[in-house]
Amino acid sequence: MIADTMQPAAAQTGAAPMLEVNNVHAYYGHVHALKGISLTVGQGEVVALIGANGAGKSTTLRAVSGLLKLREGEIKIAGKSIAGVPAHDVVYMGVSHSPEGRKIFPTLTVNENLNMGAYSLGGAKAKIEGHRDRVFALFPRLRERRSQLAGTLSGGEQQMLAIGRALMNDPRLLLLDEPSLGLAPLLVKTIFDTVREINKTGVSILLVEQNARAALRLATTGYVLETGNIVLSGPASSLLADERVRKAYLGEG
Amino acid sequence: MELLAQNLLNGLTIGSFYALVALGYTMVYGVLKLINFAHGGLFMWGAYLGWTFLTILGFLVARTGPFALVPVVILVMITVGLMGVLLERIAYRPLRGTGRLPPVISALGAAFILESAARNLYGASYQVYPTGVDLSGRFNLVGNLTVSYTQVLAVVASLLLMALLYIYVNYTRTGTAMRAVSLDHDTSRLMGIDVNRIIGIVFFIGPALGGAAGVLVALHYGSFNFTLGWTFGLKAFIAAILGGIGNIPGAMLGGLLLGGVESLGAVYLGSQWKDVIAYALLALILIVRPTGILGERVAEKL
Numbered sequence: 171m172i173a174d175t176m177q178p179a180a181a182q183t184g185a186a187p188m189l190e191v192n193n194v195h196a197y198y199g200h201v202h203a204l205k206g207i208s209l210t211v212g213q214g215e216v217v218a219l220i221g222a223n224g225a226g227k228s229t230t231l232r233a234v235s236g237l238l239k240l241r242e243g244e245i246k247i248a249g250k251s252i253a254g255v256p257a258h259d260v261v262y263m264g265v266s267h268s269p270e271g272r273k274i275f276p277t278l279t280v281n282e283n284l285n286m287g288a289y290s291l292g293g294a295k296a297k298i299e300g301h302r303d304r305v306f307a308l309f310p311r312l313r314e315r316r317s318q319l320a321g322t323l324s325g326g327e328q329q330m331l332a333i334g335r336a337l338m339n340d341p342r343l344l345l346l347d348e349p350s351l352g353l354a355p356l357l358v359k360t361i362f363d364t365v366r367e368i369n370k371t372g373v374s375i376l377l378v379e380q381n382a383r384a385a386l387r388l389a390t391t392g393y394v395l396e397t398g399n400i401v402l403s404g405p406a407s408s409l410l411a412d413e414r415v416r417k418a419y420l421g422e423g
Numbered sequence: 424m425e426l427l428a429q430n431l432l433n434g435l436t437i438g439s440f441y442a443l444v445a446l447g448y449t450m451v452y453g454v455l456k457l458i459n460f461a462h463g464g465l466f467m468w469g470a471y472l473g474w475t476f477l478t479i480l481g482f483l484v485a486r487t488g489p490f491a492l493v494p495v496v497i498l499v500m501i502t503v504g505l506m507g508v509l510l511e512r513i514a515y516r517p518l519r520g521t522g523r524l525p526p527v528i529s530a531l532g533a534a535f536i537l538e539s540a541a542r543n544l545y546g547a548s549y550q551v552y553p554t555g556v557d558l559s560g561r562f563n564l565v566g567n568l569t570v571s572y573t574q575v576l577a578v579v580a581s582l583l584l585m586a587l588l589y590i591y592v593n594y595t596r597t598g599t600a601m602r603a604v605s606l607d608h609d610t611s612r613l614m615g616i617d618v619n620r621i622i623g624i625v626f627f628i629g630p631a632l633g634g635a636a637g638v639l640v641a642l643h644y645g646s647f648n649f650t651l652g653w654t655f656g657l658k659a660f661i662a663a664i665l666g667g668i669g670n671i672p673g674a675m676l677g678g679l680l681l682g683g684v685e686s687l688g689a690v691y692l693g694s695q696w697k698d699v700i701a702y703a704l705l706a707l708i709l710i711v712r713p714t715g716i717l718g719e720r721v722a723e724k725l
Contacts, residue, residue, distance in 0.1 A: 237609055261615035273610040275603050285596065286603050290615030293596070339615065 186249030187212050188343050188374035189234065194243035196233050203229045205398040206243065211343065211391075216365075216375045218385035218406060220419055221395035227378040228270040230395070231345045234376070235267040236260035247343065261290045266341035270348060270378075272332040276321025280312055283320050283331055287338030298338070305334035308364050326357045333361070337368065344368065347378045362388055382419040386410045394419070425567055430686040436574045436643065438682020439581035443636035444659030445666065445674035446588065447507075447629030453605035453669040454625050456523065460530040461510055463656020464537030465503050465630040469637020470550075470647045471541055472499045477553050484555035489576075492556055496580070496638050503634025504627040511626040516619070534652065541649040549646040556642070577639040584632055585675055591628075592671055601625060605669060661705045667718020676716060 189211040196204040204226050211217045219227050232238040234245055236257035245252050247263045255263070266287075275283050284305060288298040306313040309330040315323060320331055329349055336344060349365065350358040362384050369375050379385035386392050392409040394402040402409065409415050416422040444466050451459040476495045477484055484491040514529045558572035592598035603611045604621045611618055640655060641647045658681065666677025681701060688700035708715065 235613055237612060256617075257609075257612040258615050258617045261613065267613045269610060269613060273607060273613075275606050275610070277606065278599065278602060282599050282602075285599055286611075286614045286616070289596070289600060335614075 185213060186246070188215070188248055189376060190244075190246040190249075191230070191234065192244045192246075194230075194233055194245060195241045196229060196238050197241055198229070198238075203398055204233065207395070207398070207400050208243075209393050209400065209403070211374050211376050214369070214372055214374055215391060216369050216377060216389045218382075218389035218392045219376065219378045219395060220380075220382040220385055220392060220415075222418075223380075224397075225395040226398045227395055228347055229398075231267060231269070231347050231376065231378055234260075234345060235265055261339065264342035265345065266336040266339055266343070267345040268332045268336040268347060268349065271351075272328050274320045274323075274328050274331050274335065276319065278320055279317055280320055280323070280331060281316045283335050284312075284316075284338050287335035290339045297340075301338050301340055305337055308337075308367065309334055326353050326361075329353060329357075329361060333364070333368075337373075341373060344373050344375045345378075346375060348380060349377075350379065350381045350384065358384065382415070383410070386415075427687075427690055428568055430690045431683060432568070432570055432574070434682040434684075434686025435679065436578055436682070437685065438662075438679035439578050439585075440636050440640050440643070440655070440678070441659045441662040441681050442675045442678025443581045443584060443639075444633050444656060445663035445678045446585070446671065447633040448660050448663040449666070449668050449671060449674040450601075450625050450629045452663070453671075454601065454622050455515065455526070456669075457515065457526050458530065458660070458668075459629075460527070461514070461533035461537060462629065462633055463652035463660070464534045464541075465506055465510070465652075466633035466637045466640075466656050466659070467541060467647075467649060467652030468506065468537060469499050469503045469634030470641035470651055471545055471637075472502055472634065473638035473641060474550050474552060477556060481553065481555075484553055489556045489558050489572075492576075492638070492642075496635050499634045499638050500631040503637070504631035507626040507630030507633075508623055510630075511622060516622075538649055538652055541652075545649070547648060549648045550641075551646045552641055558642070573643050577643050580635065580639060584635060588628065588632065589671065597621070597624065658701055661701055664705060664715055665708050667715025670715065670717045673715055673717035680716075 187210045191207060191209045193206045193208055194204050195206055207230060209217065219230060221227050229238060233240060236252055236255055247265055250263060252260050252263065275286065278286070284302055288301060291298055311327055312330055312334055315327065320328065323331060333346065333349060346365065349361050353361065358381065365375065365377065366388055377385055377389060386406040386409055389406040392403065392406040393400050394409070394415060402412065402415065447462045448459060451457060451462065473495055476498050477491065480491060480495065510533055514533045515526050518525045518529055558576060560572045561569040562575065563569050592601060600611065600616045601621055601624070603614065604616060604618055608618050659678065662677035662681045663674045665681060666673025666675070681704065684704055685697045685700055688696050
C-alpha cells in the first residue's frame with residue numbers, strides 16, 4: 171500500500187527539505203494546468219515525476235523555477251518561499267533548470283552556453299572554470315566541441331550540454347526535464363548514469379521523465395501526475411511494483 | 424573611372440551611417456522581435472541635440488573648433504540612449520505579451536511624437552551646424568580623388584563604434600547574455616539573466632549609436648530638418664533588412680552594401696534614382712533571400 175502523504179527522510183529529521191510544493195494551482199491561459207499538487211524533494215534526494223504527455227510535469231518544473239506564476243499554493247526552496255521572486259532570481263536560491271526540449275542557445279558556442287549557465291556567478295572566474303572542468307569531466311565530448319556552435323551538435327550532445335549548462339552554477343536543486351527524450355538507448359543509459367553521479371555529489375534532483383522505468387530505478391521517491399493532479403506517490407521501488415503504474419507507465423499487463 | 428571611385432567613396436560614407444543606424448533597428452529586433460519605428464526619430468533627435476549642445480557650448484567651439492565634437496557626440500549618445508530607455512519603459516514594456524502588433528503601432532505613434540516634437544520645438548526649416556566645427560577641407564588621394572575631413576571623421580567614428588559594439592556583444596558576459604536573450608527569453612531567465620535589464624541596455628546602446636549617427640549625418644550633409652528620421656532612418660531600416668534583421672554583422676554589411684549600390688546607381692542612372700534603387704534592392708533580396716544576407720540561424724536539432 172502506498173501512502174499518499176509519504177514524507178522523505180530528510181523532512182522527518184527536522185531540516186527543511188530542498189523543495190516543498192504545497193497545494194499549487196497554476197494556469198496556462200485559461201487551462202487549469204496544475205490542480206493543487208504537493209510534493210517534496212529531500213536534501214540529496216532524487217525524486218521522479220512521471221506521467222503522460224500533458225499531465226503537467228513540465229509545468230510543475232516551470233512553476234518551481236518561477237517561470238510560471240502560481241494562482242494558489244506555495245513553493246519553498248530550502249524553507250524559503252519563492253513567492254514574488256522573479257524567475258531570474260530563483261536561480262540565486264540554488265535552483266537550476268534544464269528545460270523541456272533542451273533549449274540550448276544554438277548560435278552560441280558550447281563554451282558560451284556554459285558561460286550562460288554560470289551567469290549567476292558573475293565574474294567569479296576561478297569558480298566558473300572549476301565548474302567547467304567538472305562538466306567536461308562528466309561529458310568529455312563537450313570539451314572536444316567547446317568552440318563549436320551548439321546548434322551543430324548531435325541530439326545527445328545537445329542534451330549533455332543542457333545538463334552541463336545547468337550544472338555550471340553549482341546548484342543545490344537540479345530540475346531535469348526529459349533528459350532521455352529522443353536519445354538512443356545506449357546514450358540514455360549514459361545520461362542516467364551521469365545523473366546518478368551528479369546526485370552523489372550532493373545535488374538534489376527533481377526528474378521529469380517519460381521513461382518511467384529508468385526514472386524510478388534512479389529515484390528514491392516517485393510521484394505520478396495525471397491531468398494536473400498527483401494520483402500516486404511513494405518510494406520509487408513500491409511504484410515500480412505497483413499494478414497501476416506497471417499497466418499505465420511501464421507498458422506491462 | 425575616377426567618378427566611379429569618388430562615388431564609391433561617398434557610398435562608403437553614407438553606408439557607414441546607414442550601418443550605424445541599422446544597428447539600432449537590428450539590436451532591438453533581436454531582443455524583442457519588434458521593429459522599432461521610433462528609432463529613426465531618435466536618430467533625428469541626435470542631429471538636433473548635437474546642434475543644441477554645440478550652440479550651448481559655443482564658447483568651447485570658439486576655442487577648440489572641431490574638437491568640441493568629441494564631448495558633444497558623447498553627450499548626445501548619453502541623452503539619446505536615455506531617451507531610448509525611456510521609450511521602452513513607456514511605449515513597449517507595458518505592451519509586452521500582447522502580441523506583435525500592438526508594440527509596432529505604439530512604435531509608429533512614438534515615431535510621430537518624436538518627429539512632431541522636433542518640428543514644434545525647432546521649426547520646420549533646415550538647421551545648419553555652427554561654422555566653428557566646419558571641416559570643409561579635403562584630403563587629396565590619388566589623382567583627382569578627394570575625401571572631405573568630415574567624411575574621414577564620420578567613417579572612422581562609425582567604424583570605431585561598430586568595432587566596440589562587436590567586441591562588447593561577442594566577448595563580454597553581458598554581450599553574450601544579450602545574444603542569449605535574443606534567442607530565448609525564458610531560458611535566459613533560467614540562467615539568472617534579468618531579461619528586462621538586458622532589454623534596457625539594448626535600448627540604451629542602439630539609440631546611443633543612432634544619436635551619434637545623427638550628429639555625423641548632419642555634419643556630413645551640412646543641414647537637416649525633422650524629416651531626417653523618416654528619409655534617412657527608413658533607409659537604415661532597409662539596410663538592416665538587407666543584412667538580415669536581428670543580425671549585428673548583417674546590419675553593418677547591409678549598410679555598406681546599400682550605400683555602395685546607391686552610389687553606383689547615382690553614377691550610371693543619376694542620383695534621382697537613388698531611392699528607386701534602394702527599394703528595388705530591398706524587394707530583390709526579400710524575394711531571393713527573405714532572411715536577408717546573413718539572417719540565417721543554425722537550426723536547433725531535435
